[in-house]
Amino acid sequence: MVDEARTATSPEDAGGSPIDALGKRTGMWFFLFTELLFFGGLFLLYSIYRYKFPADFHQAAADENLILGSVNTAILLTSSLAMALAVAALRRGEIRRSVRLQGTTIALGSVFLVIKGIEWGSKIARGIYPNGPTLLSLKNGEIIFFGLYFSMTGLHALHVLVGIAVIAFMIRFTRRGVIGPDRYARLENTGLYWHFVDVVWIYLFPLFYLIT
Amino acid sequence: MPDQPGTRTEPPYWVDRGRRRGLAAWMMSTDHKRIGVMYLAALLSFFSVGVFFGFLMRLNLLSPGALIKAQTYNELFTMHGLIQIFLFIIPGVPVAFGNFFLPILIGAKDMAFPRLNRLSWWLYVAGALIVLLSLVIEGRPPDTGWTFYAPYSIRTPANISLAVFGVFVMGFSSILTGLNFVTTIHRLRAPGMGWFRMPAFCWTLYATGWVQMLATPVLAITLVLIILSRVFGIGFFDPARGGDPILFEHLFWTYSHPAVYIMVLPAMGIISEVVPVFSRKSLYGYVAVAVSALGIASIGYLVWGHHMFTSGMSDTARVVFSFLTFLVAVPSGVKVFNWVATLYKGSVKLDAPLVFALSFIFLFSVGGLTGLIIGSLAPNLHVHGTYFIVAHFHYVMFGGAGFAILTALHYWFPKMFGRMYSERRAKLGWLFLFVGFQFLYFSMFILGYKGMPRRYFDYPPEFRTLNIVSTVGSWILITGLIIIFSNLIRSLRKGPPAPRNPWGGKTLEWRIPSPPAAENFRTAPVITDMPYDDGPA
Amino acid sequence: MDGSGLERRPDETALSPNGTYVAVWAALLVFLGLTIVVARIHVAPFGAAANLLIATVKAALVLVFFMHLRSEGRFLKIMLGVAIGALTFIIMLTFSDVLFRR
Numbered sequence: 001m002v003d004e005a006r007t008a009t010s011p012e013d014a015g016g017s018p019i020d021a022l023g024k025r026t027g028m029w030f031f032l033f034t035e036l037l038f039f040g041g042l043f044l045l046y047s048i049y050r051y052k053f054p055a056d057f058h059q060a061a062a063d064e065n066l067i068l069g070s071v072n073t074a075i076l077l078t079s080s081l082a083m084a085l086a087v088a089a090l091r092r093g094e095i096r097r098s099v100r101l102q103g104t105t106i107a108l109g110s111v112f113l114v115i116k117g118i119e120w121g122s123k124i125a126r127g128i129y130p131n132g133p134t135l136l137s138l139k140n141g142e143i144i145f146f147g148l149y150f151s152m153t154g155l156h157a158l159h160v161l162v163g164i165a166v167i168a169f170m171i172r173f174t175r176r177g178v179i180g181p182d183r184y185a186r187l188e189n190t191g192l193y194w195h196f197v198d199v200v201w202i203y204l205f206p207l208f209y210l211i212t
Numbered sequence: 213m214p215d216q217p218g219t220r221t222e223p224p225y226w227v228d229r230g231r232r233r234g235l236a237a238w239m240m241s242t243d244h245k246r247i248g249v250m251y252l253a254a255l256l257s258f259f260s261v262g263v264f265f266g267f268l269m270r271l272n273l274l275s276p277g278a279l280i281k282a283q284t285y286n287e288l289f290t291m292h293g294l295i296q297i298f299l300f301i302i303p304g305v306p307v308a309f310g311n312f313f314l315p316i317l318i319g320a321k322d323m324a325f326p327r328l329n330r331l332s333w334w335l336y337v338a339g340a341l342i343v344l345l346s347l348v349i350e351g352r353p354p355d356t357g358w359t360f361y362a363p364y365s366i367r368t369p370a371n372i373s374l375a376v377f378g379v380f381v382m383g384f385s386s387i388l389t390g391l392n393f394v395t396t397i398h399r400l401r402a403p404g405m406g407w408f409r410m411p412a413f414c415w416t417l418y419a420t421g422w423v424q425m426l427a428t429p430v431l432a433i434t435l436v437l438i439i440l441s442r443v444f445g446i447g448f449f450d451p452a453r454g455g456d457p458i459l460f461e462h463l464f465w466t467y468s469h470p471a472v473y474i475m476v477l478p479a480m481g482i483i484s485e486v487v488p489v490f491s492r493k494s495l496y497g498y499v500a501v502a503v504s505a506l507g508i509a510s511i512g513y514l515v516w517g518h519h520m521f522t523s524g525m526s527d528t529a530r531v532v533f534s535f536l537t538f539l540v541a542v543p544s545g546v547k548v549f550n551w552v553a554t555l556y557k558g559s560v561k562l563d564a565p566l567v568f569a570l571s572f573i574f575l576f577s578v579g580g581l582t583g584l585i586i587g588s589l590a591p592n593l594h595v596h597g598t599y600f601i602v603a604h605f606h607y608v609m610f611g612g613a614g615f616a617i618l619t620a621l622h623y624w625f626p627k628m629f630g631r632m633y634s635e636r637r638a639k640l641g642w643l644f645l646f647v648g649f650q651f652l653y654f655s656m657f658i659l660g661y662k663g664m665p666r667r668y669f670d671y672p673p674e675f676r677t678l679n680i681v682s683t684v685g686s687w688i689l690i691t692g693l694i695i696i697f698s699n700l701i702r703s704l705r706k707g708p709p710a711p712r713n714p715w716g717g718k719t720l721e722w723r724i725p726s727p728p729a730a731e732n733f734r735t736a737p738v739i740t741d742m743p744y745d746d747g748p749a
Numbered sequence: 750m751d752g753s754g755l756e757r758r759p760d761e762t763a764l765s766p767n768g769t770y771v772a773v774w775a776a777l778l779v780f781l782g783l784t785i786v787v788a789r790i791h792v793a794p795f796g797a798a799a800n801l802l803i804a805t806v807k808a809a810l811v812l813v814f815f816m817h818l819r820s821e822g823r824f825l826k827i828m829l830g831v832a833i834g835a836l837t838f839i840i841m842l843t844f845s846d847v848l849f850r851r
Contacts, residue, residue, distance in 0.1 A: 051848070081815075151440060210796075532842065
């Protein structure tokens with residue numbers, strides 16, 4: 001039996017009501033699951049090839065700069081702190097503080113990208129890049145290692161860049177009151193994305209920098 | 213009863229009421245019904261192109277001595293596969309009928325994320341155009357087969373990067389659609405509609421949505437790696453650089469096997485809707501049918517290696533994948549048994565939707581049973597890469613998912629377009645289609661068993677007779693398709709107006725006008741019963 | 750508006766005091782230091798396993814506290830498990846090939 005006489009009485013059964021913050025957040029988590037599987041394919045390749053070429057990976061990883069890598073990890077972890085605090089500040093109505101913290105997140109993310117650029121630049125200058133002369137002269141396992149290095153850190157850096165752009169939009173929304181203490185879903189979701197990008201790096205760091 | 217023709221109070225969903233008019237009103241629409249109809253038109257257009265390529269392939273194979281060059285034949289079967297798989301059957305049931313009916317079936321106004329839905333549609337169109345572009349622009353059309361195996365896909369000068377990028381964009385569309393459907397089912401069911409009061413079709417859309425979200429990204433990264441390998445020379449799959457081509461196959465099939473469940477699960481959901489209505493009986497074992505959708509999705513995620521038994525995988529892997537492949541037949545069998553049990557002692561009305569649905573059950577069973585043969589290690593060594601495989605997947609993909617699309621079209625045509633079609637013409641078209649199908653594809657089982665390889669542009673004279681049978685079958689089949697679609701297209705304008713519930717269905721879409729207004733329900737429905745139990749018809 | 754409050758609406762996430770976030774951050778940095786030390790000691794193959802374990806602890810901290818997983822419903826936690834499980838199975842099944850090649 002279907003009774004059509006009753007009207008919608010709550011946001012949940014209004015179908016598509018914009019008040020559904022849980023729905024939006026759930027959708028964001030689902031998107032992060034897809035990102036997990038997206039990066040996952042590369043992690044799969046890494047694990048297979050590391051199993052096949054343990055010595056070559058060990059040797060190639062010596063090229064990584066542990067200090068720069070560690071600093072970058074610390075920077076990204078701190079940017080996650082800034083992001084978490086930014087969301088909390090917005091929820092408490094501390095608008096200006098939230099904007100400052102979002103800006104801090106962007107700044108830290110940008111420093112991360114600059115350091116990554118320096119690392120890449122150093123390798124490229126020495127001929128270590130896909131199809132580069134130095135690279136092709138190395139052993140097969142080393143060639144694979146650097147192929148994975150550029151693919152995985154490159155894909156990650158792309159995600160950091162997108163994250164920075166999105167947070168820039170969030171700063172604009174915060175300043176204009178489009179998002180606020182009672183409508184913070186977008187910033188929360190941005191935070192989820194940013195933390196996910198941080199988690200990916202938490203795994204990339206030991207895989208590339210700590211295996212010598 | 214209100215909503216007889218001529219008494220509706222609101223215009224159909226296709227009447228423009230907002231600021232925008234015409235094409236802009238449609239392309240910018242977030243209304244799930246409009247999006248569903250646009251998808252349907254696009255799907256069927258691309259399907260026709262794919263059928264045409266298939267027609268050319270069969271023409272070439274009519275007799276020994278090829279009509280076209282080997283290179284051209286490679287491009288034909290590649291584009292045939294790419295179009296039919298990525299532009300037609302994978303989007304398939306979910307984007308056309310899922311989009312149109314999911315919110316209505318659960319009593320919602322629209323999807324959870326209507327603007328994301330519109331983005332999915334745009335990405336689909338953009339991706340499809342990019343794929344088709346690779347066919348026409350300078351350089352060769354892709355010639356690797358739709359499977360893009362490395363190292364050939366890395367080395368061939370054809371327009372691979374472009375085609376692969378188009379598929380990547382479409383994959384993104386698919387992911388977002390799945391995300392939207394799963395969230396919609398979680399958040400927007402009407403009051404009283406618990407999980408086990410939801411129509412079976414919705415269960416299959418739910419399971420499919422998870423597969424879309426968790427499998428498609430693996431394809432996405434694989435496609436990215438093809439492009440990176442071609443453009444930057446990253447040699448993950450190049451043995452000369454330490455790479456392993458078998459890893460490409462692993463990555464590719466990790467998506468492409470679950471993809472066939474994206475194709476067939478919603479199709480099975482359609483059958484679960486149609487069979488009860490035309491048996492005038494509740495779906496037998498509704499809970500089992502619902503749970504089996506999740507079972508197929510889960511186990512189907514773990515069987516991809518059965519595409520790779522002859523690739524050089526370890527024996528351990530081959531045994532494991534073969535065993536898991538046998539497991540996935542169990543939930544599939546549950547569905548088939550429950551449909552048959554629903555028909556048993558039902559008051560069966562052999563209208564066009566049921567005719568197509570029964571064909572699905574038969575054709576999918578043939579395809580599925582031959583899948584067990586192929587999933588066994590020893591036979592697989594003999595039939596891998598032969599026409600046996602081609603027959604198998606056409607039975608499940610075309611005989612299965614394709615016929616399900618035809619079932620859905622004939623079932624929901626009155627609701628979507630407010631017109632009835634000619635039953636006689638529908639059944640005549642079905643007859644040609646079904647008979648042509650058997651000639652076209654059953655002969656391929658025999659050809660494959662006798663050793664004729666697939667993707668070959670020519671063959672030795674011993675295979676001549678069966679190839680003639682197959683090609684003539686393709687002509688009969690195409691005649692059937694023409695009859696079916698001209699019937700439907702003609703009925704869009706000239707068919708008699710459809711009543712609200714021509715089939716006596718019990719689910720929510722039959723309580724709203726044919727066609728629906730822009731707003732699905734005047735008041736949000738409240739559910740108090742199982743979906744197929746007695747209620748006002 | 751404390752994160753452990755039961756008065757929280759179901760669609761709201763945990764809102765921890767700032768100190769909690771800072772404490773988690775400090776723990777993350779400690780684990781970062783630990784993982785570098787472990788790598789330096791060269792205890793292969795345990796070093797690799799240990800570092801992956803530490804990375805997982807760090808990831809869990811980010812998930813639970815920064816991403817507010819602790820206040821999310823059971824369904825979401827289960828589905829996260831499913832997604833991670835899917836990736837795990839993919840890797841395991843692929844290794845069933847690579848590990849046992851002749």
